[in-house]
Amino acid sequence: IPSEAIAALKTRGTFVMGTATTPAEAVALERLGVDAVVAQGGEAGGHRGTFAGSFEAAMIGTMALVPQVVDAVSVPVVASGGIMDGRGIAAALALGAQAVQMGTAFLTCDEAGTPDCYKMALLSAQPEQTRITQAFSGRFARGIENRFMAMMEGDGAEAAPLPFPWQNALTRPMRTAAAKAGDAGLLSLWAGQGVGLSRRQTAAELMARLAAETEAAIARLA
CATH class of the missing domain: 3.20.20.70 (Aldolase class I)
Incomplete structure (x- = not known):
């Protein structure tokens, strides 16, 4: 800007x-x-x-x-x-x-618009399952490795992802359809390396828990 x-x-x-x-x-x-x-x-x-x-x-x-x-x-x-x-x-x-x-912590909240298959992937993921990819948008981003990432960037991939914004435009219809069909293998499952700490709860419950956990952590250091 x-x-x-x-x-x-x-x-x-x-x-x-x-x-x-x-x-x-x-x-x-x-x-x-x-x-x-x-x-x-x-x-x-x-x-x-x-x-x-x-x-x-x-x-x-x-x-x-x-x-x-x-x-x-x-x-x-x-x-x-x-x-x-x-x-x-x-x-x-x-x-x-x-x-x-x-960001990632709120994706599994009840109020989040995250597709159910995405939430399930987050709740079951381990930190070593996230990696950097260009498969969905053409830009570098971290997400849970899935079928589409393996197809585009794994061994035997036939073509490399296009630069942004072309790759993003090409995969948008696929991602939209995958969300409707509940197919996490074709979704961009963006998540940070702390994904293994994901919890299913309301946003209010998460905020209250974060406040209590922070106070407890600080008290342990006092």
Whole structure:
């Protein structure tokens, strides 16, 4: 986003946050005028926010990334990537983050629009089952390995995925049909490396549990 656009948003009272996957990206975002930086570690599910340099170079884990971003910028830092429970939240706060951003943990909530077959895949997955893929969108993203990923990128694959946005456009009808049919093998099952900690509950129950777990984790360190 151009700095002029960020300035225009802020004149309207908008709180602007930007995602960084390296300390250098965090510094660049602060110079553009963002109000806070999301430090997104390589454990994160789905597409990450890398915008400077290669995706591979930006695969820095949350534990290593957050304190370096905290030291590099003066705006608040939000930790993201692999955080699933109160222990992760307490760890992020100890590293200097002011808050956390969580995605995978909420995908299995009752209120989430996640297809049932997707929720079941999340609830039964182990962390070693997630990997980086370009199969669905042409961009690098982390998800639970499934049949389509193996077809596109496994041994014997006949063709490599096309670049974004062409691959994304080509697979969209398949993904839509798979969601309706309950076929998790053809869905983009985006998930972070903390997926093994997924729980089935309401969003309110998850929020209450996260608060209690965070307090307990902090108390253990006191």
